[in-house]
Amino acid sequence: MSDHFPQERIKAFLILGAPGSGKGTQGKVLGSIPRFHHLACGDVFRSLDTRTPIGQKFVEYSSRGELVPDDVTVQLWHANLKQRIDAHMFKPEIDFLVLDGIPRNVEQAKYMEPHIEVLKVFHLSCPDRTELARRLRKRALKDNRFDDANESVIQQRFATYEAETKPILEYYAGDRILDIDASQAPAKVLYDIIGGVMELKEWKELEKMKV
Ligand SMILES: Nc1ncnc2c1ncn2[C@@H]1O[C@H](COP(=O)(O)OP(=O)(O)O)[C@@H](O)[C@H]1O
Known part of the structure; x- marks a missing residue:
């Protein structure tokens, strides 16, 4: 834990949902509103140089529809968040952190527990996997996402979500x-x-601060 990291836990919202459920879309819009800061773990991975060992790990696992191992993921998350705080892009005293794509399993949630106070989990629920697969195929063409391009990888991503990510709800x-x-x-x-945000006492307190 770095000295620059806040002592108090960071107030956070989680956006949780299967691939294609719209986490990134919602996270981006929310993050464009003052006092909300969006951090998408998938975007952090995609911004890595694929020639580096960690960039290669990302390509290796994501192209199979699997999660990148937890130690690599949480270290990267931690380092990335610290950079944002140091650069004053994210101000933990007055901003809410909107996390999308992390935690992605219970182990990651446990690791993050001392650092973030989860105020609300927005579960984007869509039992219709055919609709989600349709959205992913559309995105693959538009955004050049190799992990969405192939039918068996899409199915594996759904299976990974069911087995590893959904237990976070419990x-x-x-x-x-x-x-x-x-x-x-x-x-x-x-x-x-x-x-859901406006109902929270933490929101009402922030509103009173008029920052
Ligand atoms: N928290 C995480 N833990 C492990 N792997 C992750 C995590 N976040 C992203 N990844 C890797 O990046 C891929 C793409 O993630 P993401 O862009 O969040 O997908 P989507 O928005 O479609 O759910 C995942 O399939 C996984 O391989």
Whole structure:
């Protein structure tokens, strides 16, 4: 743990959902609102130089639809977050952190527990896997995502989500989970997320600070 890292736990929202459920779309919009800072673990991985050992690990695992090992992932997350704090892009005293794609299993959630206070988990739920696969295929063409291009990799990503990521919902079980229908229009999903934020006492306190 670095000295520059805040002593207090960082107030965070988690966006959780299967591949294609719209985590990135919602996270980006939310992150464009003052006092919300979006950090997408997948984007951090994709920004790595693929010639480096860690960049190669990312290509190796993500192209199979599997998770990158936890030690590498949490170290990268930690270092990336510290950079954002040091560069004053993210101000933990006044900003909420919007995490998308991390934690992706219970082990990662446990590691992150001393560092973040999870205020709410937005679970973008879409049981219709055919719809999600359709969205992923569309994205693969547009964004050059090699992990979305192939049918068996898509199916493996769903299986990884069911086996490893979904148990996070039990880890945070209780009032903190807000289930949102991810098959709705993106604007409606955002409306539901914002509604969940506005109910929180932490939001009301921030509003009073007028920062
Ligand atoms: N927290 C994480 N732990 C391990 N691997 C991760 C994590 N976040 C991203 N990855 C790797 O990056 C890939 C792409 O992630 P991401 O862009 O979040 O996908 P999506 O938004 O479609 O769910 C994952 O399939 C996985 O291999």
